[in-house]
Amino acid sequence: MRKARFLAGRTLIVVLIGLLAGLFAACSSSEEQADAQADQATDATAQATDQKQTTYGRAVQRAEDTVAELANPKVNTDPVCGMAVDETSIIVTIADKDYAVCSERCAETLQADPDKYLVASAGEDGHEGHNH
Secondary structure, eight states: OHHHHHHHHHHHHHHHHHHHHHHHHHHHHHHHHHHHHHHHHHHHHHHHHHHHHHHHHHHHHHHHHHHHHHHSOOEEEOTTTOOEEETTSEEEEETTEEEEESSHHHHHHHHHOHHHHHHHTTSSSSOTTSOO
16 A cells, blocks of 8 residues: 555646646747747837938928928029029920029010020120120
């Protein structure tokens, strides 16, 4: 009987060790899965942050470009009167090319006889066709 109790106790210990080992494996597996899910969430957050920063960076760059253009407009010369004009002035399109003019009057004059003013404004010193 003593031997039977010893064997029963020993069997019980083996069974308990097996159960504990199974529980430990299950816990380890759950921890690994939780770690993997946490890593995926971290990666997704990092990607979203990178995308947000990239989008923000592009918006800031566009705003800076716009401010620079407004602060330093490209200055051209009105081909009719020679006055300084920029891209915010009145634009006249002739032969698929845009020309900035200072007023509606200069726009009408340029449209009426573009060859006279466009050829004259193409001189070397920019003063052909009129006197100062």
